[in-house]
Amino acid sequence: MTRVLLATRNQKKLAELRRILAVEEVSGLEVLGLADVDEFEEAPETGATFEENALAKARDAAAATGLASVADDSGLTVDALNGMPGVLSARWAGQHGDDRANLDLVLAQLTDVGDERRGAAFVCAAALVVPGGEETVVRGEWRGALTRKARGTNGFGYDPIFVPEGETRTSAELDPAEKDAQSHRGRALRALVPALRQLARA
Structure with missing residues (x-):
């Protein structure tokens, strides 16, 4: 079993990666968190x-632990705010991680x-760094529009005000499998x- 570190303390992110690996039938990997x-x-x-942020986090984690490491950096880009809050999404209101204030x-x-x-769009860059080996960086985008009031309790961050294209529900009103x-x-x-x-085959 190959151990891979997801450089986060967010249990929802860990669960999401584990679910995706299960759905994609990737076996032989044990996903650890910080x-x-x-x-x-x-x-x-x-x-x-x-x-840049995802790659820096993955490099730090791989160097510190010796484990293949995955890190992501994600946020909300709002058209009317010229793409902000962007990389500042988690601390838009000034204090890191205050979801409601942001x-x-x-x-x-x-x-x-x-x-x-x-x-608006949710953007996520994810990086995989293998110590002494390859670095892989990918990007995912999810387009939609913002509501005027928060709705739903399934998500975190800006999920309660983001309605994906083709949906009437916010991403906080989707169940985990739909959101994945x-x-x-x-x-x-x-x-x-x-x-x-x-990596699992190595």
Whole structure:
């Protein structure tokens, strides 16, 4: 069994990768999270792009643990805000990880924006770094539009205000399997499957 580290403490992200590997029938991989390895210093996210941040996190994790490491960086890009909050999504309101404050600030910034101009996309870059080996970076995007009020409890972050294209429900109203099939993170992680399958065979 090959161990691979997903550089996160977010249990929902760990569950998502494990589900995707199961659906794609990738066997021989044991997915660990940061809680399963010795603590190491995590560098701040200073990259200008999702790809830069994901690759930096994966490199740090691989160097610190010696394990093949996957990391992602994701966020919301809002058309009417010129692509922001983007890489600043997790700290848009000033404090890292305050989901509600971030969501409320985006809604406040869009108060006067008409429904036809509320387009947005969730973006996820995912990187796999194998110590002494290859680096793979992929990207997934999920287009949609933003609501005026939060709805749903299944997601996190900006999920309660994001309605994917072709849907009437927010992504926080989708069940986990539906979200995996469509989401930016699901798309990015599935794009990593060939590299992860190769890792499982190594």
